[in-house]
Amino acid sequence: MVKVVASTFSALLLTISAVMAQINVADYPTINEVPPVTSAQVQAWLKEVDLSGAPNIPVLTAPKGSPPACVVPAVANSCVWTCDNCPSDDITSCAVPNTWGLTFDDGPSTATPTLLDFLKTNKLSASFFLIGSNVIQYPDTVKREVTEGHHLASHTWSHTALTTLTNVQIVAEMKWTEKAVMAATGLRLKYMRPPYGDINNRVRYVLKQLGYTPVDWTGDAFDTNDWRIGSSGFTEAQAVSVFSKSLDTYVNSTKASGFYCLEHDVSATTVSAALKLIPQGISRKINFANVATCQSDASPYQSGSNTIATTTSGSSTASSTKTSGGTATSTSSTGSGSSGNNTSSGPKVVSAAGSQVASIGVVSAIAAAAAALLA
Numbered sequence: 600m601v602k603v604v605a606s607t608f609s610a611l612l613l614t615i616s617a618v619m620a621q622i623n624v625a626d627y628p629t630i631n632e633v634p635p636v637t638s639a640q641v642q643a644w645l646k647e648v649d650l651s652g653a654p655n656i657p658v659l660t661a662p663k664g665s666p667p668a669c670v671v672p673a674v675a676n677s678c679v680w681t682c683d684n685c686p687s688d689d690i691t692s693c694a695v696p697n698t699w700g701l702t703f704d705d706g707p708s709t710a711t712p713t714l715l716d717f718l719k720t721n722k723l724s725a726s727f728f729l730i731g732s733n734v735i736q737y738p739d740t741v742k743r744e745v746t747e748g749h750h751l752a753s754h755t756w757s758h759t760a761l762t763t764l765t766n767v768q769i770v771a772e773m774k775w776t777e778k779a780v781m782a783a784t785g786l787r788l789k790y791m792r793p794p795y796g797d798i799n800n801r802v803r804y805v806l807k808q809l810g811y812t813p814v815d816w817t818g819d820a821f822d823t824n825d826w827r828i829g830s831s832g833f834t835e836a837q838a839v840s841v842f843s844k845s846l847d848t849y850v851n852s853t854k855a856s857g858f859y860c861l862e863h864d865v866s867a868t869t870v871s872a873a874l875k876l877i878p879q880g881i882s883r884k885i886n887f888a889n890v891a892t893c894q895s896d897a898s899p900y901q902s903g904s905n906t907i908a909t910t911t912s913g914s915s916t917a918s919s920t921k922t923s924g925g926t927a928t929s930t931s932s933t934g935s936g937s938s939g940n941n942t943s944s945g946p947k948v949v950s951a952a953g954s955q956v957a958s959i960g961v962v963s964a965i966a967a968a969a970a971a972l973l974a
């Protein structure tokens with residue numbers, strides 16, 4: 600089994616290395632700007648998508664780097680998640696009980712490798728909601744995320760509030776990011792998170808036409824506020840304290856559903872916070888999983904190699920890799936004492952606190968089911 604896994608791992612690396620060569624920054628739009636819709640590439644994409652049924656909801660305005668103000672009274676049929684408390688059919692919670700759906704937004708950045716080291720040590724798998732502008736700057740980090748068993752998703756090209764963009768601009772934001780990640784990894788993204796959580800029914804329609812499923816976070820209590828650290832006297836210790844109270848409330852609930860947090864791998868500050876926040880979940884015996892595992896989605900990409908990796912709080916892991924041709928090439932399901940992140944060896948299985956922890960069944964069972972589906 601170890602040889603099979605190692606062989607598959609090598610094949611995956613070779614495949615990714617081959618497609619890596621296709622990244623050429625000059626082929627992409629200006630970073631952190633809404634891509635022009637007049638380019639031949641965007642015009643070609645627009646021919647592939649039918650926007651004729653988009654609801655007639657006005658395009659809002661906002662300063663660059665901010666979401667728009669809430670419209671009061673609410674626009675009929677708009678269903679803005681952050682303003683109207685209206686998630687429509689967005690995913691807003693992890694379907695696995697007692698589970699922290701681990702998500703990081705706004706990367707990759709120079710801080711991401713530190714987070715990846717921590718996740719690897721603790722045998723945790725996350726979903727990374729990537730900004731396309733950053734993907735073309737740090738493609739090797741995106742490649743590393745895949746090879747270490749994480750799940751990739753979209754966070755648009757320029758991180759502009761989507762309700763302030765036209766339908767065709769939304770297409771450009773999503774497709775350029777999709778192209779960049781495809782070039783880096785061979786994976787065509789399927790899940791996305793709207794910047795600022797800013798989404799309404801018009802945005803949802805366009806996303807759906809492009810094959811994307813929005814994943815919000817589980818409300819204000821699960822915003823870690825890592826983005827506020829360093830401003831207005833708000834400290835990392837305060838963020839950890841506030842979030843710990845949310846975790847206590849969750850632990851004392853029925854925990855029938857898991858939750859998704861708002862966290863970021865955008866800077867050393869937010870990554871430092873993550874390294875303090877995650878142990879708060881581990882010490883409360885909350886399991887961890889990426890979006891693919893939370894939603895029991897054995898095909899968490901629109902196309903390309905499917906990688907499912909799941910871990911609990913450092914105790915039990917399973918991963919499975921499927922090639923783009925649809926043939927399962929390996930399945931690894933491991934308990935304590937070995938690694939499950941697509942590698943044949945790894946660090947000892949210990950919790951962040953350094954103590955050996957028992958196998959946690961539910962996430963492992965789902966991972967095994969996912970592996971069975973792939974096999």
Ligand SMILES: [Zn+2]
Pocket residue numbers: 704705754758794795
């Ligand atoms: Zn963001």
